[in-house]
Amino acid sequence: MKLTAFLLAASAHAADWTNVRIGGGGGFVPGISFHPTEAGLAYARTDIGGLYRLNGDDSWTPITDSLADSENWNTWGVDAMALDPQDPEKIYAAVGMYTNSWDPNNGRIIRSSDRGETWDATELPFKVGGNMPGRGMGERLAVDPQNSSVLLFGARSGKGLYRSDDGGVTFSAVESFTGVGTYIPNPSDVGGYNGDIQGLAFVTFDSTSDLVGGASGRIFVGTADNETASVYVSEDAGATWAPLEGQPDRYFPHKCKLEPTEKALYITYADGTGPYDGTSGAVWRYDIAGAKWTDITPDIGEDLFYGFGGLALDAKNPGTLMVASLNSWWPDAQIFRSTDSGATWTTAWEWVAYPDMKLRYSTTTPRAPWVNENFVSVDSKKLGWMIEALEIDPLDSDHWLYGTGLTVFGGRDLTGWEAGKVNIESLADGIEEFAVLALASVPGGSELLAAVGDDSGFTFATKGDLDTSPKTAWSNPMFTSSTGVDFAGNSPAKVVRVGNMAGSPQVATSSDGGATWAAVSSAGNVHFGGRVAYSADADTIVWSSGSSGVLRSAAGAAFEAVSAVPSGAPVASDKKENGYFYAGSEALLVSSDGGATWAEGGALAGASKIQDIVAHPVVAGEIYVSTDVGVFRSTDFGATLEALGAGVTNTHRISLGVGSGDSWLLYAFGTGAAGPRLYTTGDLGASWTDVQGDSQGFGAIDANPLVGSANEPGVVYVGTNGRGVFYAQVAVEGLPSNSTEA
Template sequence: MTDKTDQRHQTPTPRPLSADPLEGPATPLPSFMGRRQWLSSCARGTAGALAWTPFGALMAASAAEPVADGAPVRAAHADYTWASLPFGGGGFIDGFLFHPREQGLLYCRTDIGGAYRYDGTARRWLPLLDHLTKPQADLMGVLSLAVDPQDANRLYAACGLYLDAASRDGALLASTDRGATWTIHELGIKIGGNSPGRGSGERLQVDPWHGDTLLLGSSQDGLLRSSDRGRSFQRLPFSPRHVSLVLFDAASGRKGQATRRVYVGSHDQPGLHVSDDGGGSFRRVTETPAQAPQHAAFGPDGVLYVAFAVGDGRHVANPSYATTGSVWKRDTQGRWTDITPVRPGSGARGFGYAGVDADHQRPGRLIVSTFERWADGDDLFLSEDGGRTWAAVGARSTHDLSTHPWLANYKGNTRRPDPMGHWLADVKLDPFNGHRAVYGTGYGLWMTDRLDLATRPASDARVPWRFEVAGIEETATLEIKSPSGGATLLAAMGDVSGAAWEQLDQPPAAGLFAPSNETNRSVDFAQLAPAILARTSDHCATGGYVSVDGGASWKAFGPSPRQARTAQGQRAPTGIVAVSASGGFLVWAPERQAALWSRDKGRTWAPSTGWPASPSPQLWPVADRTVEGVFYLHDRSAGTVLASLDGGASFAPVITGLPVVNDADFAQLVVAPGRARDLWLALPDGLLHFPGVDEPMQRLPLVAQAWMLALGKAAPGASTHALYLWGQVSPAEGAPAQEGLFRSDDAGQRFVRIDDPQHRYGRLLSMAADPLKHGVVFLAPHGRGVVVGRPKGQA
């Protein structure tokens, strides 16, 4: 096998199935050895079948017979370049932060995809947290950012994902070079960067006159103060537990002395609080409503503006669950005034206010955003007279959808008024140019340099918003596949359906998979007929789609016995679909349900027999890439691998005695193309290879932990697929294992490390490797879109 010119973009010719493959006759069962004969031969170890025996015996055999002759050599390092595949946004941007004294210095935070710094010259965002490792992966959830007004190089981030006991504790990340490098200070408490209420802020603040002092409003542990730039924190006497924002009043301090007045908002005891002794004590600002402050800002004249919202009683507000809200201001005499632009209604017409910012150059000019305004669509409101009158910005706006093909699909698929987007959690004005504004949505951000057009009288001019997301890739990509023909990469994505890349340096030309039905759980292709595709989709009434033309068109699954709703009445996740080698069979495993199989490309479905009653929420069927109609399944809770030889109609165990794997741990079964029954099994305690007919199981001695793997085109002159592994690998047998991404060109006898300290990406959700170009691997990190790695110098 030699590395020749990439042949993928010659459109593949699918194997003829019928005049209309979706409506034609059912595919006949394969004519190879019958299931009962094949299973019995597995136990006997006869020719033509794998000699699969209990795991303990296999381990003993592998210890007695080394995998390779000679001692394993030390793993080398291969220079790789890493880059995001261009898609553009795709996730929730929940906060922005301009430096008040450094022109052009802008940051944004995301709930699951880290933080970014904006390069205004290149008009591109630079990711700041891609260096995080697997144990640090939860720190990709950024609850709050803070800058030091006296030192533009200092940046802080309060990070963590969830609040449950199983989640990693949060940390305070500190940088002295604008996020290029970081020091991690563990907090010992949970931080909910992807928990309800995350759209409010900022919760983390640096004292504008005393840079050693930081205040951090936590998700459930109250208000904390640090006197050593975030190295340690102490709890302050503030009774609410869930802080929504912190804001120093710079007018109450002076250089070298701590600021005296601090405003703090709370979610769990909704209301605004103030301290006049630097946080030593607090009192409730009773002139304001019993609603949670979402954002607050001072104008250049010292007037304070606050946006409020309140949740539904069971959940705190922002970005969801708002029932009502308001906007208030405090003048320099301490008088509070309600300046709400539009009053929320009741029921479905309820909504909240989230973002608020003041023009630093023009006193009385401010902007606010709504969220959860389902009936009329969320909007921005702009005032130039301190909130006495307001202009709705949406009615005077245009949004350019042409730069990102998927946007037209996405916006056209919305089920409610959506002129400005949804989840408008934050809006900011450039402190040096109040006509420049940026606001976030649930799918990216919009920026303009002409906000002044929103209030220009007697004018037909519109505020031109551009989707300024170059460099931001935040899709929650749930599964990726690199087919043997057709598109270079297929991706199933949370919230935004999925897409196919033809060229890796361009956004998906066709936009999203169409019909676009929000979350797609999985996608697969037929190895020997790659124009045949299938995907599962939570918002599709029948659960998924099939394509026979490489994704140019899709037809919905036919009716099935699947339960479309959970016992609680919620939409049931549609789970995983696998496509057989030639595309004649599908096996579909909805989450927490028994599997179904189809022999007519999804037109009809029947239950699979022998499917395990596993407590694991999701079981993952995979197809043999060489033999039509053969499927496999790793049942992690029972320590078994099952197989089906009849297109998915029935499954039976063929490997037993494997270690049981907890649902929280990684495990993956991968089938190699080109040879029947060539299985790789990644486990928390190593990597197993079942090479095929009449060959014993091999345990790879250098692999301490295998979390995820992919197989790609063989190296020039090699006879085995290139193996890409995310896990822990020892540089030599007996040496301490190292965490990272590795490649092996000789079936795991030797590994080279391909990641670097700047590109670790936290937690991966999926991996794929290019079957037509050696060295190319694709990653789907949690909340970071899709990343491609190539050997340095490779086009």
């Protein structure tokens, strides 16, 4: 088994990177873990955004940014995490994004002895699925509470159970464990997202059991099975295993927790593996000493149309527990609380007389106003959805947190539940799990326009707004995801964006810099996705859609196909000369009549693929073309092109940003002297500077949106798939001013 190491505390870095504060989380948080003995110490795992550590002010600090470089981009998929009950400094996680062909890399177990400041990693001989179905189950990784050297990890893909006896440095298969799980969500999806064996669901050590060979003797392991045994036990520290007798066999187990004082297991079940499915489920209690199962499912009769995911125990009050609906899409999620070991339950809400509800809680989102503006206040699902993470602080019965598909909710007055006086707040400050799909910075206009997945998009009017969570997301219309955004160079207040969901017009325009929007009805109801370009005078839209090839609309007319431009081609508009657009895949295409007709531009010597095109924000006819051999530049509307310096090759997204005075910098994701990462040049490629550095990862660089600020000298923005938008101040001399005169 290959061992790799990351010693990151002293790593060099080229720029200081920080998150743009969209706030509120923005994505699925399937796991939260509190340390059992260290006050205030907790971690959250995300499916595409890595790990976070809780701070004393209820904010979160990302702790895996440095690991997700271009080669190890899958590190931000976290399928499991584990804390060492005997050492609060230690944290472990199983990382990897997909178990199918989307991810070519095997997974790893990463470990830290300083709360995530530095990491070491052990490569596994198989893949890990942090963003695969069933990622909310768990935890699949556990540290023996009586022997910190022993870890167990439950794998996917039929790989079974793995054990470490040296604190996570090496792992080997537990050959005696043969119940590796058989469930495949869609067996016909061979090699696809739903075509893999789900594998193991959880590992739970019994801290009350006797030692066997220096380790906890009793261990429980759950598997993703719903027709045969799904919970197994070992009484001899893993030497032999057997199914627990009398266990339920109708549902998949999701979460399993030990209540040591009661010597009982609590397990939530659902008829789907999550995080999106499930129409029924159950909650069971297993008395270890008496080997007795008790069905403690809340008695809600015909209203049980969902499974159960999240499970929390109150360590200070044995017998007090909470469970959450995995997915109740209407009218809302439900959270249940019991103070008598599940014999009776109270709910977060109940019907008074339809449609009126009696709520046991109130909701506030001061740290992320858009969460209330665009979701809580307008959606029936105020408590959220996809609730797999649910935890009560083991040292503070009032402090609780739970993860949803949007944010982390929780509060610090939980014991007021029975009196109906609980305030639930969005507490994901610092978690930036957004998948960013496009960026723009407008000269003399909005400093940053960020199109994101699942949460539409956001406008930051000035640099001073970057550290303040917006009051609203892009709305009216609010696209599920905005995939492209652009501005009119001669009318900087005019902006266009495109969305990703058929059934309604997926083009919207703004005349106030992205503060408010209006749908473009002429876009129809069938086109969606892709990139967009807005003409300099805001009278023409060229849309390289994700569904219908390249489309064009002039003067508000219906969108029509542009057959001359290949489907999927990057498109750009000249920012000063209104008639010019640029596109291309293998060759550069230029239109001088608003996209009506196209002709081939200058040659791209040695290049076989165009990967991005950008026009100078304030200079007519100056464009930059990113290709598989590097960047080319034209100053005559694409008629001729000249290759820049060869210090950075195979470039992906590129952008211009203001430098000092009236100079400009060119930024490029590509392969240079420091490997594949972000570089900049102020001398047309004669020299390139690594501005990313060793300590900041951006994930896979071939798809990261990139934009230099058009207003703030030396500021550059990078969009990521799961860690939101980063920005930095870059200290590099700009392009000569005589090359950018209008």
